[in-house]
Amino acid sequence: MLLYDVDHNQGEEFMPQEFYRGLLTGGLLSVLGLSLAGSKVIDKLSDILLQRIMTEPYFRNPWELVYALHRTSPQTTVETNLRSQYGKVIDRPLSGPRKFPSLDGLVFNPAQLARPASPADTAVNLKVVIGPRAARPMVIDIPIMVSAMAYGLALSARAKIAIAKATARAGTATNTGEGPFVPAERTSARHIILQWNRYWWNKEPEILKQADMIEIQFGQGARGGAGHVTGFKAIDPRIRKELGLAPGQDAVAHSRPPGAENPRNLARLVAHLREVTGGVPIGVKLAAGQDLEKDLCLAVDAGVDAVAIDGAEAGTKGSPPVLQDEFGLPTFYAVSRAGKFWNKNHLHGQVSLIVGGGLTTPGDFLKVLALGADTVYIGSIALFALAHTQVLKVLPWKPPVSIVFQDSPEHKRLRVNQAATSLANFLNSCALEMAEGIKALGKSSVTEVTRHDLVALDPTTAAAAGVPLAYRTP
Numbered sequence: 311m312l313l314y315d316v317d318h319n320q321g322e323e324f325m326p327q328e329f330y331r332g333l334l335t336g337g338l339l340s341v342l343g344l345s346l347a348g349s350k351v352i353d354k355l356s357d358i359l360l361q362r363i364m365t366e367p368y369f370r371n372p373w374e375l376v377y378a379l380h381r382t383s384p385q386t387t388v389e390t391n392l393r394s395q396y397g398k399v400i401d402r403p404l405s406g407p408r409k410f411p412s413l414d415g416l417v418f419n420p421a422q423l424a425r426p427a428s429p430a431d432t433a434v435n436l437k438v439v440i441g442p443r444a445a446r447p448m449v450i451d452i453p454i455m456v457s458a459m460a461y462g463l464a465l466s467a468r469a470k471i472a473i474a475k476a477t478a479r480a481g482t483a484t485n486t487g488e489g490p491f492v493p494a495e496r497t498s499a500r501h502i503i504l505q506w507n508r509y510w511w512n513k514e515p516e517i518l519k520q521a522d523m524i525e526i527q528f529g530q531g532a533r534g535g536a537g538h539v540t541g542f543k544a545i546d547p548r549i550r551k552e553l554g555l556a557p558g559q560d561a562v563a564h565s566r567p568p569g570a571e572n573p574r575n576l577a578r579l580v581a582h583l584r585e586v587t588g589g590v591p592i593g594v595k596l597a598a599g600q601d602l603e604k605d606l607c608l609a610v611d612a613g614v615d616a617v618a619i620d621g622a623e624a625g626t627k628g629s630p631p632v633l634q635d636e637f638g639l640p641t642f643y644a645v646s647r648a649g650k651f652w653n654k655n656h657l658h659g660q661v662s663l664i665v666g667g668g669l670t671t672p673g674d675f676l677k678v679l680a681l682g683a684d685t686v687y688i689g690s691i692a693l694f695a696l697a698h699t700q701v702l703k704v705l706p707w708k709p710p711v712s713i714v715f716q717d718s719p720e721h722k723r724l725r726v727n728q729a730a731t732s733l734a735n736f737l738n739s740c741a742l743e744m745a746e747g748i749k750a751l752g753k754s755s756v757t758e759v760t761r762h763d764l765v766a767l768d769p770t771t772a773a774a775a776g777v778p779l780a781y782r783t784p
Contacts, residue, residue: 359372403626406623406631406634410641415771416677418751427752428748428753429749433754435754436451437449437452438756440615442662446590447615448483450501454480455664455686456476458488459487459627463487463489465489466714466716471495472727474498476731476733480741483501485503487505490511496520504520504524507567508566518586521587524587526593526614531621538562546717577612581613592616594609595620596617597637598639602639617664621668622634624689625690641678643774663682666687666688670690670691672741676747680759680761682761696730696732708720751763764777766780767781
């Protein structure tokens with residue numbers, strides 16, 4: 311049996327406050343002493359630098375670096391140098407820096423005199439049913455789920471188990487992602503969504519039967535539907551064994567998932583998975599593109615119970631910058647169009663709509679639900695919450711992701727229970743804030759929030775969302 315590096319005894323040893331007080335005082339005095347001793351040196355060096363900036367022509371002036379960065383951007387400059395150094399495709403983590411049209415152009419319409427707000431003690435129902443037509447629908451307590459992030463190919467086992475524990479405490483679901491199945495993740499989670507990935511693993515009936523939902527992955531926001539290869543040498547030896555890779559064999563994600571190489575085969579795969587799992591919801595995962603409605607038609611016609619849509623802001627462990635920056639619809643446009651499709655085809659209460667991609671705040675989540683989604687996926691922001699103060703163990707000399715990513719030895723420093731508590735606190739805090747917003751709308755259930763509760767601050771946002779302009783009288 312494979313063992314994971316999970317610390318079961320999570321007890322912290324706390325030193326007396328006097329020790330910390332003394333350490334802090336000593337440190338401050340040392341810094342002050344060094345500052346006083348070195349002030350003349352620093353002053354002299356700064357004078358030399360400033361004089362050069364003020365007097366030297368540009369080809370010898372150190373300010374030319376600042377000017378060059380201003381002409382492009384620090385991000386572009388760094389990535390230009392990485393391309394120049396390696397001559398290979400850059401594998402950029404998380405999501406890109408591009409600013410897409412966002413939900414910021416929408417605000418909610420508060421209830422007051424014309425419509426009363428709900429009493430302060432109103433109990434708000436945040437429960438959501440995923441796959442209402444399924445024989446075994448999945449019921450979550452809050453409309454926030456943690457999206458697909460792969461063990462081994464991205465996150466460490468510690469991070470995956472911490473996410474599972476956190477979502478269990480919050481009464482929601484987590485997604486396995488593309489990596490090998492982690493039994494400890496399953497036992498730690500209350501609800502787990504198993505991704506039917508574009509690789510060849512996690513397809514055994516004994517694994518499928520442990521899922522509360524199956525998600526057939528056709529694409530993701532940070533990569534579209536493009537296939538990709540993870541080289542044999544880039545995979546941890548233990549992960550290679552868990553994936554069943556032969557010596558020298560790369561891990562290849564194809565452009566279509568097994569069993570659905572042709573859209574006409576999707577209905578057959580959905581029926582097969584429904585039978586194997588005993589009727590849990592069967593969904594598909596799509597990257598939002600201009601063909602969104604055509605993709606949705608094919609998915610709905612295949613009989614799926616849920617559709618998960620990734621906007622272009624969605625993150626990943628690593629993908630080419632060109633796919634992150636230049637492909638796909640922004641999440642705002644994607645959910646606006648999908649919500650209209652759901653309304654037109656009377657799919658609410660029949661097929662669940664899940665939306666993710668760059669969503670970070672309770673306001674983001676509530677706006678996406680108002681535009682038609684049943685629940686949201688979060689990814690990068692969940693990792694930030696998970697790491698919380700533990701990221702200080704690796705900063706500033708290591709990237710912050712090294713505390714959660716498998717390919718860094720620093721991942722062993724993540725304390726699982728502490729991380730689970732941090733993420734659970736974040737999820738619960740967001741849910742409570744969403745409940746406050748729902749009461750401010752004069753409502754008592756998340757299912758009552760619709761696009762009629764929104765107004766737009768500019769014409770483009772109004773047209774995209776199908777809501778009134780705030781500066782026009784109704």
